[in-house]
Amino acid sequence: MAELKNDRFLRALMRQPVDVTPVWMMRQAGRYLPEYRATRARAGSFMDLCKNPELACEVTLQPLARFPLDAAILFSDILTVPDAMGLGLYFAEGEGPRFERPVRSATDVEALGVPDPEEALGYVMEAVRVIRRELDGRVPLIGFAGSPWTLATYMVEGGSSKEFAQVKGMLYDRPDLLHRLLSTTADAVTLYLNAQIAAGAQAVMIFDTWGGILTPRDYRAFSLNYMARIVAGLQREHDGQRIPVILFTKNGGSWLEAMADTGADALGLDWTTDIGEARRRVGNRVALQGNMDPCLLYAGPDRIREEVATILEAYGPGPGHVFNLGHGIHQHVDPERAAAFIEAVHELSACMHG
Amino acid sequence: MAELKNDRFLRALMRQPVDVTPVWMMRQAGRYLPEYRATRARAGSFMDLCKNPELACEVTLQPLARFPLDAAILFSDILTVPDAMGLGLYFAEGEGPRFERPVRSATDVEALGVPDPEEALGYVMEAVRVIRRELDGRVPLIGFAGSPWTLATYMVEGGSSKEFAQVKGMLYDRPDLLHRLLSTTADAVTLYLNAQIAAGAQAVMIFDTWGGILTPRDYRAFSLNYMARIVAGLQREHDGQRIPVILFTKNGGSWLEAMADTGADALGLDWTTDIGEARRRVGNRVALQGNMDPCLLYAGPDRIREEVATILEAYGPGPGHVFNLGHGIHQHVDPERAAAFIEAVHELSACMHG
Numbered sequence: 001m002a003e004l005k006n007d008r009f010l011r012a013l014m015r016q017p018v019d020v021t022p023v024w025m026m027r028q029a030g031r032y033l034p035e036y037r038a039t040r041a042r043a044g045s046f047m048d049l050c051k052n053p054e055l056a057c058e059v060t061l062q063p064l065a066r067f068p069l070d071a072a073i074l075f076s077d078i079l080t081v082p083d084a085m086g087l088g089l090y091f092a093e094g095e096g097p098r099f100e101r102p103v104r105s106a107t108d109v110e111a112l113g114v115p116d117p118e119e120a121l122g123y124v125m126e127a128v129r130v131i132r133r134e135l136d137g138r139v140p141l142i143g144f145a146g147s148p149w150t151l152a153t154y155m156v157e158g159g160s161s162k163e164f165a166q167v168k169g170m171l172y173d174r175p176d177l178l179h180r181l182l183s184t185t186a187d188a189v190t191l192y193l194n195a196q197i198a199a200g201a202q203a204v205m206i207f208d209t210w211g212g213i214l215t216p217r218d219y220r221a222f223s224l225n226y227m228a229r230i231v232a233g234l235q236r237e238h239d240g241q242r243i244p245v246i247l248f249t250k251n252g253g254s255w256l257e258a259m260a261d262t263g264a265d266a267l268g269l270d271w272t273t274d275i276g277e278a279r280r281r282v283g284n285r286v287a288l289q290g291n292m293d294p295c296l297l298y299a300g301p302d303r304i305r306e307e308v309a310t311i312l313e314a315y316g317p318g319p320g321h322v323f324n325l326g327h328g329i330h331q332h333v334d335p336e337r338a339a340a341f342i343e344a345v346h347e348l349s350a351c352m353h354g
Numbered sequence: 355m356a357e358l359k360n361d362r363f364l365r366a367l368m369r370q371p372v373d374v375t376p377v378w379m380m381r382q383a384g385r386y387l388p389e390y391r392a393t394r395a396r397a398g399s400f401m402d403l404c405k406n407p408e409l410a411c412e413v414t415l416q417p418l419a420r421f422p423l424d425a426a427i428l429f430s431d432i433l434t435v436p437d438a439m440g441l442g443l444y445f446a447e448g449e450g451p452r453f454e455r456p457v458r459s460a461t462d463v464e465a466l467g468v469p470d471p472e473e474a475l476g477y478v479m480e481a482v483r484v485i486r487r488e489l490d491g492r493v494p495l496i497g498f499a500g501s502p503w504t505l506a507t508y509m510v511e512g513g514s515s516k517e518f519a520q521v522k523g524m525l526y527d528r529p530d531l532l533h534r535l536l537s538t539t540a541d542a543v544t545l546y547l548n549a550q551i552a553a554g555a556q557a558v559m560i561f562d563t564w565g566g567i568l569t570p571r572d573y574r575a576f577s578l579n580y581m582a583r584i585v586a587g588l589q590r591e592h593d594g595q596r597i598p599v600i601l602f603t604k605n606g607g608s609w610l611e612a613m614a615d616t617g618a619d620a621l622g623l624d625w626t627t628d629i630g631e632a633r634r635r636v637g638n639r640v641a642l643q644g645n646m647d648p649c650l651l652y653a654g655p656d657r658i659r660e661e662v663a664t665i666l667e668a669y670g671p672g673p674g675h676v677f678n679l680g681h682g683i684h685q686h687v688d689p690e691r692a693a694a695f696i697e698a699v700h701e702l703s704a705c706m707h708g
Contacts, residue, residue, distance in 0.1 A: 163649070163684050164649060165649060165652055165684065165686060168647065168649035168650075168652060169649065169652035169653065171649075172649065172650055172652065172653035172657050172661075173652070173653040173654055173657060212605075212626065213626070214626070215625045215626065215628075215647060216626070216627070216628045216631075217628075217664075251566075251605060251626070253608060254607060254608055254626070254627070271569045272566065272567070272568070272569065272570065272605070272608070273570070273608070274569075274570045274571075277570075293522070293569060295517070295518060295519060295522035295523065295525075295526065296522075296526055298519055298522060298523035298526065298527070299523065299526035299527040300527055303526050303527060307526075330517050330519065332519060
């Protein structure tokens, strides 16, 4: 493997000194980029794109060609895991992801197996290898997976949801069943992330998009508990390099202390928590990643710069901050605004370090 | 006016002793009740139902005929205010509320006026009067309005939204314009709630459904600030009775201390905050209303009872708790589950008082 030329992102995750604050954007390879839309049109469906390692590599690298980002993130989808578990993922036009066979009954839960990632998700591992080769050490590559609870919401509901009636019905009425589902899914995610690490992912992130819809008690029992099991089961070193782990629970700002207890290296933050306040709460136990509202990218470059400065000052001097948006970049954002954002982070953060 | 026979709800809001914890449900007059669906079918559209004081009274009273609820809430919609401001509210089938004339430009904002509630919203005041007459003192009647920020999201987006690109674009790029919009809307809401109080509302609640999508700083500047102005402008006494005010910001659990500073009597809580923790934070400055996950009503009666007990114990003994769901009751809930919930609150809370 080529030597890493820019290791700011990995250093920041491990709270080591950096020259400027590293920055990347959730969903940086996505629909706001015309070149992404072109590749997507060539690929066919969204899943065709995910399952084609060369095209997945192409879109992963597109934002890096435009912006001086400090990390690349594997182009894929969190729902590849339940798909590999046999649920039959498809994307209904304009309706988001759906599963042909949602998990509703005890029989459904018992039928779930833990897929061998190199077999059932070989296209992801191949994409990781192709991307690492093409990145050629420019920046590190982030692998990722959904949290078991977040995956369970889609697996039980059969797709996206607003009320989460099915999965919460199971949580409240058949917690035993849900725990079994989550346990199998946690095993699947652990193997999957370890396979990504073996294939070349240099850091991994667990996306808990829906942990924030739970009560504090249920968040611990049904979401955090399984993320902690995954963190404990991960290969934390590969090729002599430490592999940092980032946990991100959307709307999880009140539970940062408990999240830090999992042994993760870093926590993702959405914009509803002040990052300075968050830092005071977690102390020097973990790095923090975030946390600009993606809607700021609808504002002009001066306003973006001002917000970047506000967040940098709130975090304060010293290591341990990876700049990011608090959620994925929106599809209608002008890429020029993303450029202004990334430039502002690097320029304005220089004085926070060194 | 008939003397109030059950004043538990009002007493709890003012942190006075009660025999059992009072309970009502957000959206208790709604689609989960077959009798509501029947009245709605007779009325025509949703807005036809809102604008017909006799039918609005009929649906307001329906849940009281089924369950021993401790309060009635006016059947209406938060978007009646922007409708009265001239935006042209309509409900597209299966798509939720829309405005014919969204507020996007400086000209649009300047054109907004503060409607005279007895003129432009006379149907609401008439509904309040009819309901008070028909309630005949059984339980108090709650009036309500949307928070200026929450109303602004619909006014600027032209309806519901997932990304809030338009209103956040205005917030970040033209805060002056948004402040003007919010200021006019706050004046309109103040007059509207005072008119409801004059017509007979015995408590009022401000619904801030979308305050929780803001950064902590912007929540204060663009949402809480205007709710505080409304609280300060309300008639807090009518007919010799204190009129308590409840503030509810969905996903606002981290900002309770600041919300209590507004001078509101009570704060609504969704289920993502522990109510015992919340009580310790706000002390005896305000009462708390909440906070069971409405999805618990998909569980069996025993599980519902268990959750009610957990929340009662978390709040602890003493006054100042109004039991409620943390959000509106879902349309697919079996009314029998709602009955089990309400019964459990009254039965299990008796030992917390007296």
